[in-house]
Amino acid sequence: MIDLDRFDFEVECPKCSFATKIFYRDARLRDVLICRGCKANIQLNDHMNECRKARRQFHTVMQELENAIAKLNNITIRL
Numbered sequence: 001m002i003d004l005d006r007f008d009f010e011v012e013c014p015k016c017s018f019a020t021k022i023f024y025r026d027a028r029l030r031d032v033l034i035c036r037g038c039k040a041n042i043q044l045n046d047h048m049n050e051c052r053k054a055r056r057q058f059h060t061v062m063q064e065l066e067n068a069i070a071k072l073n074n075i076t077i078r079l
């Protein structure tokens with residue numbers, strides 16, 4: 001199963017604008033990063049639990065897709 005947690009993207013430091021790569025998981029767990037530019041602590045904030053909700057919806061959709069493909073081909077495909 002594809003896991004959204006392993007997707008990465010870049011965020012900019014609010015102090016120095018240095019771009020840092022983070023994983024979706026870091027945002028979901030509200031991790032604290034250290035900026036590689038100015039060494040400031042960056043507290044990630046999953047505002048309104050949007051990351052958590054998106055991950056759950058993504059899992060549901062992927063499960064439905066797996067089921068649909070399995071019905072079409074009568075085989076099991078693990079995505």
Ligand SMILES: [Zn+2]
Pocket residue numbers: 013014015016017018035036037038039040
């Ligand atoms: Zn910085």
